[in-house]
Amino acid sequence: MTDQTDQVDQTADTADYPDVDPLTLDANAVAGILHEVFGSEMTGASSRCGHCGNRAALGTLRVYDRDGPGIVMRCSTCTEIVIRLMRRPDGSYLVDARGAAYIRF
């Protein structure tokens, strides 16, 4: 893990992989926030995707954390949204986890 929001000249590198969204992260990148929200380590917690039924650790989710207030976490198998997390201005969080059939922790 490194300084994720910092970006360098990667035009040449990313152009070699046209199908890859270079800003995609793993759930590990938001492990600290997940811990804050759920009160325990969550990337090792097992979950089941509510869309395709894939069972995997939350750490396998793909994370899209851009400039906005929200973090979107997608299933690594079917790419549907599993969890949406929004930081509110007062410091609280809004969690929409309807894309998960369950999360065990």
Add this chain to the structure above:
Amino acid sequence: MALNWQVATVTALRDETPRVKTLTMFVPGWNAHRPGQHVDIRLTAEDGYQAQRSYSIASAPTDQPLVDLTVERVEGGEVSPFLHDEVIVGDRFEVRGPIGGYFVWDGAAADPLLLVAGGSGVVPLMAIVRHRAQVGSGAPCTLLYSSRTPVDIIYAEELDRLAARGGGLRVIHTLTREQPLGWTGYRRRIDMSMLGEVLAQTGTMAMAFVCGPTPLVEVAATSLVGLGLAPSQVRTERFGPTGA
């Protein structure tokens, strides 16, 4: 267990490459980390403005309460140039951690390990390599490590030393932009055929940890599954567009 902010004091600084520096922090009461975990750092300016970033832990758990973070300087970044140019020994900032429970390797498993790194993606994998050496793990370990040029190889001497020790660690470098005279190793980005050659030597029973820029991780993880590893055997840490 709650994740609390703690005060870390910088006790040492070391240049690893022209763009990469290691900060050693002393964190009183620090819980020993698991190799592969990271910390969040929070910097607060005098006007109250805060910036937060995550950095992988490079050191082995036995070094606690000293924790090494290896940080790549990213031009135009908010935090890494500060850590590179401004921080001196004795400075303090806030950290919380250790964080993460998925991209970790505890040293108990004897399964062969395959570590695939791009650029500073080697940092959490180095914690695994160091831990593996310290606990005398019998798990055979291969590190495939992509760097741009010879001077960009982080931990080059230590990796050479550990590999030469004969403890079952192999280090395979690929240099994508510039190679020294007489270089006989790989000279291209990590791809499926390269991973196929490496796997032919380690066997497909390996547990794989892949860390680096997102495009590299994407290619490596997809290739490893294509080469026969189960998705559950491949753990990834994509860190975005920063290049290797």
